[in-house]
Amino acid sequence: MGVTLGVGAASADEMWAVFEARCLVPYEHLVLPDTRGLTRDGDIWTGAAFPLTLAPGSCAVTGGMPDDLAIRLASRDEYVRVGAAIWQSTTWREPRIEVEALADGYLVRETDLES
Secondary structure (H helix, E strand, O other): OHHHHHHHHHHHHHHHHHHHHHHHHHHHOOOOOOOOOOEEEOOEEEOOOOOEEEEOOEEEEEOOOOOOHHHHOOOOOOEEEEEOOEEEEOOOOOOOEEEEEEOOEEEEEEOOOOO
C-alpha cells in the first residue's frame, strides 16, 4: 500500500510540474501554453507525462490525482481562493486568471475580470 501512495504522490508532483510549466506559468506571463515537443490531436496535445487540453482561453492537464490546490499555490501570494477548488489571481495580471482543481487534474483559464 505504501508503494501505491508513493506512486500517487510522485504522479501528483509530476502532474503539477507539467501543469505549471506548460499552462500556469505561460498564462501568468500572458503567453500561449507551451506545446513544444507535443503532438496535437484536436484540442488534446500529447507527448508529455500528462496530456494538455487547450480550448480558447484555457489550458488543462489531466490524467492523475490532483493535490490540494491551496498547497500547490501556497508559494504564490498573488492568488486568492474564490471557491471550493478555484483560485483567482489578484493584482499582478490583467485579465485575471483562475486556477481550478479538477477531478483528474488542473485547469487555468482567463477571466474577463480586471485587477
